[in-house]
Amino acid sequence: MQQTNITQNDRTHALLDSVMPREQAEEGGLGETVNFALGFLRRQYAVIIFTAALALAASTIYLRITPPTYTGQVKILFENPKAQFVQQQSVLAEIPIDNAQLETQIQILKSKAVATSVINQLGLADDPDFKASGRPLLSVLRGIRGWFGSAPADVQVGRQGVLMDGLVAAFNNRLSAVRLGYSTVIEISFSASNAERAAEIANAVANAYVTDKLNAKFEANRIATSWLQDRLKALGQQALTAERAVNAFKSQNNIVAADGKLMDEQQVTELNSRLVAARAQTSDALARLDRFKTILRQNDANTANASLDASVSEALSSPIINNLRQQYLELSRRERDWSARFGRNHLAVVNLRTRMRDLRTSILDEVRRLSETARSDYEAAKQRQGAIEKQLSQAVSRSRTTNSAEATMRELETSAKSYRSLYESFLQRYMGAVQQESFPITEARVISPASPPQSKSKPKSILVMILGLLGGLALGTGLAFLRDMLDRVFRTSAQVEAMLHMPCVSLVPLLKAAEPKQLHEHADKASDQGTIVRRSGVYWAASDMPLSRFAESIRSIKLAVDLNVTNSSNKVVGITSSLPNEGKSTITAALAQLMAHAGARVILVDCDLRNPSLSCNLAPHASVGLVEVISGECPLDEAICKDPKTNLSFLPTVKKQPLFHACEMLSAATTKHLFDHLRATYDYIVVDLPPLAPIVDVRATAPLIDCFVLAIEWGRTKTDVVQHALHTAPSVHAALIGAVLNKTNMQAIRRYDNYHNDYYSNKHFARYGYTA
Structure with a gap:
């Protein structure tokens, strides 16, 4: 068994080496990237286009329902207009104009005081742009008052305050103030539904800010001068008292220091x-x-x-x-x-x-x-x-x-020096403030008043449409990529070889639901027990349509069986799958009739004892079959059905009652004797096996089968399901000669196999008389 595995792996690697040189040559290059991108677009273009169309539709709806907004802009220069000598004599220190100072002024511009001043000055409480923000809350308050009667005066004041807070919040949402580059210019913008109203409010904000700066500076100068006068008196008395305390302490403790250090x-x-x-x-x-x-x-x-x-x-x-x-x-x-x-x-x-x-x-x-x-x-x-x-x-x-006394002495000296220094500093500032006149000037001035804008500021139609389109394309690409990544099914032969480490011996095309007319011409409704019934034309497509791609794909399976060098005998061929409904019975019937049509002695055996779908289609009237032959209830000749056209023999399975020990029956000695007799009688024994994942019957047939073929449904069977099924059946995995991609959409596979998409073109098959 180990030698068989080694031979099988070597053959698989050789096959991979024969089909991969082009991919390896382009790996990491621009060609591989382009091929992947083109294949991805061919597979998922519908998702991308649909998502982009939805995004464009959403952008159009947004532009339709969103009212236009106009923005008025006014520019304020922030500088220090005072002369140098005036700044030196000023009571309040002039703050340098830096980034922090400019950010502070921007926050003042957005403050509640400035907003309240403008709202009251222009009567914005009745403006339509602000009614949506302030009126709903007022209506609720009025409704509550109506329920409980008139409210006290303090409650009414509170309601007015809540209403004003709502107006201020709505006002600030439309107001913006930013610094222009590295300059000291602040640009104030205000958005409104009316161009003239936007410019008027922007200019009012700038004027309110300048007025607020003037009032704040005047009030600060007045308070500072009054406080300096009172503070000078207290500092003079404190400095004199501290100096007297230092001299008295030195005399009491006889402290003498050299260079201020003991x-x-x-x-x-x-x-x-x-x-x-x-x-x-x-x-x-x-x-x-x-x-x-x-x-x-x-x-x-x-x-x-x-x-x-x-x-x-x-x-x-x-x-x-x-x-x-x-x-x-x-x-x-x-x-x-x-x-x-x-x-x-x-x-x-x-x-x-x-x-x-x-x-x-x-x-x-x-x-x-x-x-x-x-x-x-x-x-x-x-x-x-x-x-x-x-x-x-x-x-x-x-x-x-000594240190204790010295610490006390130094504390006294420090206190005395501090009081004296403060006194002199305050005295100098007070004298300058008394001699200096009050300058009614502020650091901010308007350098560019706002004028009514000529066009709306938002929404910008072209930008919204471009962003909608780009966003839709990006979202569609992301969804398409996610959909592509989650497509964990088998699509190409390269996927089968890479994930299962076995060759893909054939791509069986998908037969259309509507069966060809010639398939019905041979339909046999006879109920003879010893004759195979041609009820479903799908099972006879290989012999009835010999010049079809389906028949050619079945020939590829037969050739892989004949050329299998891992076993000395390849008479018994078992067809299985990972899951039900992957088409293994169709492939089994097609392979058997193709071998029989070529003149070989072939018997088709239905070993799916629990769900004999092949027997139900080919021998629906059979009363005895494989189970009866194994149990000795009837001879083999009485259970075999014949197809007069292809001379194909068929040993069906008749399901009369549920079988609870199917695997024991398949592994019994009588079953082995039966297969030994079939080996001596027929050239090929094609066995229809149950799927691997649901039941364990296939593992019991491993000693009977020379080689297995795994049927995988294209675009449906998950990769991890097949890998797990093969992992749980090592004896079957060791005897596999390859896998078959069944029900392959030959048109769609070209979108997934970027390197070999031209291989699937019908024109190559039509040259030799084959049809789709």
């Missing part, structure tokens, strides 16, 4: 630096000692298999250990070489291992010596660290008293 502080700083260095030395010594301990634990001399890895010499950086380890490695190499040549018990090999053990011991002794040295260094460093810590502790203890 001697105790210098000593503590020096000792602290020394302590840091001592701790670093102690830590290094401890790390080195720990490394020695780790090496000694890992390479204990008492351990029989102790190893000397490269970390010993690399970590210690000892030339002695490096030298000894080089010798050890050389002896180890020689020991392996001599052991292979003279044997492990040879005297020279034993001497080498003795020398290696001595070298290992020497290395470990050197490590122990270095460990003791590291231990001494660590103890010395630890003692130095302790001495410095003791000195530092004493110095800190001595300076605590």
Whole structure:
């Protein structure tokens, strides 16, 4: 069986190599990408076009129902118009004009104060553009008031506030303010259904913003001047009191400092630096000692298999250990070489291992010596660290008293300096504010007032249509790609060969539902039990239409059976499928009659004991069949039906009652004897088998069948179903000579096989007299 698998795989790889050179040559190139794109468009163009048409229709509907919007625009320049000397004497510091300042002004433009001012000034509460936002809420409030009577005054005020909030929200939704590039110009835009109204509101917003800036600056200057006057008095008294407290504290504690720093502080700083260095030395010594301990634990001399890895010499950086380890490695190499040549018990090999053990011991002794040295260094460093810590502790203890007094003194000095500095700064600003006149000027001015726009700003018809078309194409492509990716069925022979690792021996075309006229001419309605009934013309298409692509595809299956080199005998051919209704019975009947029509002695056996559909069509009046022959109830000759035209023999299966042990019956010794008798009597035995996935009967027939053919329905059978069915039936998989793509749409397959689409053209078959 293993040899059979190897031969089958080799034959499969050879077939793949014969059909793939063109694909491999173009792999990763532009040609493959173009072929894939063209094939994808041929398969899914309907989805893409339909989605794009829907998107265009949606865009058209949107343009129809959306009212036009006009946008008025006004530009404001934000700058500092004050002279330099005026800025220096100003009570309030001038904020520099930067990105943050401009963003702040944009938020002020969108504030509720500006919006409320414009709404009240222009009476926008009654404007049609704002009624949709403010009136529904007002209607609800009025309805509630009608239910419960008149509301108190505070409730009415609250309702007015809610109404105003709705108007402000609607106003801000139509208002936008943006900075133009890197300039200090802010562009204010307002959208309305009327061009004149849009320009009027935009200009009103700009004027309200400038007025608000002037009022805010005047109020800020007035409050700042009043506050400075009161603050100067308090700061003067606080500065005088703080300076007197500093002088009194110095006299009480006899504090004298050189360059503002005491001697105790210098000593503590020096000792602290020394302590840091001592701790670093102690830590290094401890790390080195720990490394020695780790090496000694890992390479204990008492351990029989102790190893000397490269970390010993690399970590210690000892030339002695490096030298000894080089010798050890050389002896180890020689020991392996001599052991292979003279044997492990040879005297020279034993001497080498003795020398290696001595070298290992020497290395470990050197490590122990270095460990003791590291231990001494660590103890010395630890003692130095302790001495410095003791000195530092004493110095800190001595300076605590002095530091406490010094901290208090410095706090007093700092407080006195701060009060004095604040007093002088406030005094300077107050004098400048008193001498400076108030300038009624603001940083913002209108440089381009709004005028009624000539065209609507939105919706832009061309842009909406383009976006709709592009969006529809993108969505359609995405849906088409998803649909293409989810199409996990067999479409081409290359898919069969790549996923199942077996050759696709034939592409059987789909027979049309309307049967040809010539198929009905041979219909036989006789009820003779020993004669095959020609009830369905589909089963006789191979012999009744010999010059058809269907008949040629069946010949391809017969040729694959005859040329199968994996078995010495290919008499018994089993046709199966993964799932029911994949057309295996049709292929079985067509293959058998084609062999019989060629003059061979052929018997067709229906081994689908649970659902004998082939027997129901070819021998509907049979009363005995395969089950009766196996059980010994009747002889073989009485159960066989004949076709007088093709001389085809047929052993049907008569289903009289449900069979609960079909697989045991197929694997019985009497069944094997029956097939041995058929082998001796006929040239070919074509067996119609049940599907693999639902039942296990096919596995029981593996010892009876020389070779299997797997029928796969084109465009319907899932790839993972076939793979799982073959995985659960390894004996059947090993005897498979190939797969057949049944019910193939020869026109549609050209959209999936990009490389060989010209292969399926009818003109090549018509040259030899074949029809579709």
